Amino acid sequence: MNLAKLHIPDGFINIPVSALFGVLSIGFVLIALRGAAKTLDDRTTPLAGLTAVFIFAAQMMNFPVAAGTSGHLVGAALATALVGPYSATLALTVVLGVQALLFADGGLTALGLNIFNLSVIAVWVSHFAILVIRKILPKNKTSVAIAAALAAFLSVPLAATGFSLQYALGGTGTIDAATVATAMLGTHILIGIGEALITFFTVASVIQTRSDLVYGWKEKLEVRS
């Protein structure tokens, strides 16, 4: 028995478009490395590492979403709420790298496509969604978890749309891009619900125990002081 594959394999998207997203992803990961350098300290660095570990583990837990279809956590909103967007990009990239190289999950030429959708699109959508939602909600710990959950819900269909865009640019299949985009959006809205639930419970647990380590919470304290 083997577990389901989670990421874009080689071959779905042609080499030029894969290479283009490879280059874009390298750029965003370098930006993330510089950004993370500014936010990490002795206390938050272990949390950033463990966030990557938790996401690797949680992604293995495919949950059923519709007949014959499963979904799995991306973890972008969860990571963004806990460690901020730069470290979240790095955490997701590490997970995708380990999965592609060690577990043959997600193609090697497709690595840039996967990093772009999950470590870049899903993370930055989550970051801005969390910022906006937290402006509306009351300033308490539960709000951080709710904002992360709503961001999680949005991030999944948008990351899926990243694939649809890549397919439109360089898909090797014969089916038209609009059909793929519609199907991707529909299924991933459902998966987004699972993503939101897991994100809510994880962020709520961490913020109840160690709010001092949580990026999304500390930020607020800094603004106040």
Added chain:
Amino acid sequence: MNKTSNRFYLYFLLISIVIAGAFSFYASSSPDGLEKIAEDKGFLETAKDSAVADSPLSDYGVAGVDHDRLSVGLSGVIGVLVTALVAFGVFALAKKMRKGSTN
């Protein structure tokens, strides 16, 4: 880093090991959203084997371990440990960059 922090980090790691090592066996084995759509829309056959498709950990199993539960669980625990090593390496590097730039 104080004792409370260490305990918190340890719990975080243990929960991850339990999920990857034990719970993962019960994960849905249905194809995920992308794979299912690729199958339904007829472009699944455009997938090519990864260059590392023969990896001993390919598709979250350990080559040579015939016991299903053990094979999946072991691959999960190995994945957790490798992810931990790589992630701590990357974040330690990022933190070092900050020290380099501020001094």
